[in-house]
Amino acid sequence: MKNTQILLAARPRGFPDETCFRVVETDVPTPKAGEVLVKNHFLSLDPYMRGRMSDAKSYAAPQPLDAVMIGGTAGEVVASEDPGLAIGDRVVGMLGWQEYGVASAKALRKVDPSVPLSLYLGALGMPGVTAYVGLVDIGAPKEGETVVVSAAAGAVGSVVGQLAKSRGARAVGIAGGADKCAYVTGELGFDACVDYKSPTLREELAASTPGGVDVYFDNVGGVVLDTVLPRLNTFARVPVCGLVSQYNATEPYGVRAFGAILVSRVKVQGFIVTDHMERWPEALRELGRLHAAGGLRGRETVAVGLRNAPAAFFGMLKGHNLGKQLVDLR
Amino acid sequence: MKNTQILLAARPRGFPDETCFRVVETDVPTPKAGEVLVKNHFLSLDPYMRGRMSDAKSYAAPQPLDAVMIGGTAGEVVASEDPGLAIGDRVVGMLGWQEYGVASAKALRKVDPSVPLSLYLGALGMPGVTAYVGLVDIGAPKEGETVVVSAAAGAVGSVVGQLAKSRGARAVGIAGGADKCAYVTGELGFDACVDYKSPTLREELAASTPGGVDVYFDNVGGVVLDTVLPRLNTFARVPVCGLVSQYNATEPYGVRAFGAILVSRVKVQGFIVTDHMERWPEALRELGRLHAAGGLRGRETVAVGLRNAPAAFFGMLKGHNLGKQLVDLR
Structure with missing residues (x-):
């Protein structure tokens, strides 16, 4: 064989x-x-x-x-x-x-x-646990806060938004193109989604986050990160899960809005899920419950x-x- | 009158x-x-x-x-x-x-x-408490770890290094010019100091931090921040206290080494001391003891x-x- x-x-x-x-x-x-x-x-x-x-x-x-x-x-x-x-x-x-x-x-x-x-x-494996560790342990959204996630139509991002909703937060996605955005707000139930390819990304993000941003779960880095940083509220949290816009770049993008981290006293934290093996059982239990209840599409x-x-x-x-x-x- | x-x-x-x-x-x-x-x-x-x-x-x-x-x-x-x-x-x-x-x-x-x-x-006022909150609460250096601080000859930076030393960490300063560096290693007792104006800053920083950097207390942002980021060890902490290189810039500097935050799973946290009024009494007690013992020059x-x-x-x-x-x- x-x-x-x-x-x-x-x-x-x-x-x-x-x-x-x-x-x-x-x-x-x-x-x-x-x-x-x-x-x-x-x-x-x-x-x-x-x-x-x-x-x-x-x-x-x-x-x-x-x-x-x-x-x-x-x-x-x-x-x-x-x-x-x-x-x-x-x-x-x-x-x-x-x-x-x-x-x-x-x-x-x-x-x-x-x-x-x-x-x-x-959702019930590594991407789901990644979403859980970044959102729950680092992002720690409170009820009524606004969570923004990039690559929202992807394996991790889609769980981030649904977990945020299940915990009483507002979920705003960033995704590439109208079809993905329609999927994110329709099938996945996010409150809003903006297209990062839009020439008016900055304005659309502002319109979709009228109360600012409390958690930005970053999967992409680059210009999207730079656009979200100035929208962050005081004491916002930014779990950095991926920088997919940079993985194939031969020249790294320069993040110009870094100053927002000081002005808004933001916590930015990089993480990878395999550093947090002790969190897998709890994460998988919550994700399993959410899936069984139909809340994890x-x-x-x-x-x-x-x-x-x-x-x-x-x-x-x-x-x-x-x-x-x-x-x-x- | x-x-x-x-x-x-x-x-x-x-x-x-x-x-x-x-x-x-x-x-x-x-x-x-x-x-x-x-x-x-x-x-x-x-x-x-x-x-x-x-x-x-x-x-x-x-x-x-x-x-x-x-x-x-x-x-x-x-x-x-x-x-x-x-x-x-x-x-x-x-x-x-x-x-x-x-x-x-x-x-x-x-x-x-x-x-x-x-x-x-x-040292016994706002700059000292700023050093304390950033270093102790956010940086949390362990014994034997390496703490790097920019604007090391300044009011905040000089306390950061001396506090780090008093807690058993290695203190490396970044300052502008040979005179300031001599003051930082001589009078202030840091283990090393590098001149940010040097054309070989990157190499000198590497030579002064052979075990990498566990805490970077940032007072300046810009190109110095970008030079330190790739030196960070896994799970390093970066309290962001100031971005003095940017305060008079009409165009913000683009931080190119942002990816290090993910690769090394770094926590970057902006803070201002007046958000932490509850920490002043403890900070002033420790700073007072250190001053009385001659450890705060x-x-x-x-x-x-x-x-x-x-x-x-x-x-x-x-x-x-x-x-x-x-x-x-x-």
Whole structure:
């Protein structure tokens, strides 16, 4: 039985392309004691992967060249050498860009088979917990406050706004284009959404946040960040989750409104979800309750087949996806 | 008896000049019940005053035109209509740029006559408490960590470094020129100091912080901030106290290394000391103990006579002072 894998072949400079990746066929591996073999059903594509492809200083070691690309996966146990997991169990892990993977049973999370498996790569997985840690622990919105989130139609942003609403805050999204904005206010139930591509972004943001901004959950950085900073209220909080506008920039954007941090006594805090493993159980409980109550909506954009993962990844970096970007490997 | 006062005559655009101020002579006022008349011995000149001269959005209402310029003062009660203060008592308050002032007794702090009065405008006053709140409450340096502070030879910066040392941290200053750097490492006892005017600032900062930077107490913003950000260690803290490099800029500087906040999961927090009145008693106790133990040194730069206050103020904005900038009004 053969296993298709995608390796990192070369580090990109600027926007990545197909030459960064190489598809290979290998033998499906055999689990050792304490391990299981998983057939991956879904691969998650996430912005952080762009950072790992580079060898610039980052919060994690770079992805090694000629190794299977890192990535979150959800699948089914097809062979087990661990008493804790049985064939047929559904598991979530970090098996990377490949159809099959072997992992220690301890490194996998067994999930509820009555919930659609792909949700564990989105609102009920890493993106959901990311939204929770940034919004609840750093942003800490109070009832009636205004929460703004960029990349609002994405996997993290869509959960941020819905969590904010469920906690009594006002949710304002920033997204790219009228279709995404309609999705954010319609399907996701945000109070407002502004299009960052609009030439009157500044005015539209002001009109959508008449009481100013108390929490800005930043996924994008750059000019959008610079536009939101002057709207911040006194003692506002800015969880910095991503800077996707900068990941492919060869020259970094200069943030001109930094002075607002002093004038409004703002707290700006960068975070990554894997620093906060102790928060996952509580986050997943709240997200699970919210999902069960119908308060956690979101579409998925699904590419079919591992060989289409690179193109889907490039599209996600350009914002072509609506909601969570997945690859269906079945 | 006449009272010399300096009023704000016009709002500056860019760097202020003498036309922004107007000197007037008025009658010395008479205190009402609950008030005292103070003869000011010292006027404090501080960077925040530049912000108040402008009517751009800031954390405080702008200084009104044609009113006495705001400012911290230390002096002696010369007439009292309040049982809590007697003639001859030494008091600190906010009586502004004038020789005499009337204030409610409640708005004045009676101070220890055995301590040089001017210290209550520096290390044992607002600048000292500013250093304390930013360093201890936001920066929270642990023993052995590295604290970097800009404007290290100034009233706030000099206390930041000495407080950091007293708490077991390594103190690295950034100051303008070799003389200031020699003062910072010599008289103030910092472990190192780098000259921000040096063309090799980046390399010198790296050499002075071989273990990276855990706390950056920022008084200046701009290119110095941009140079320190990439040196920050994981989970570093950046109290933002001032952005003096920007106060006279007509075009704001664009901060290019903002990405370090995410990569190193940094907390950046703007603050002003008057938001933290509840911290003053504890701060003043620790600063008083440190001063009594000889651990709180610092020079003063003193202009003589109120009419010289504007020139001294311009000089301070250009960094011509060493330590606390005062005007002697006696």
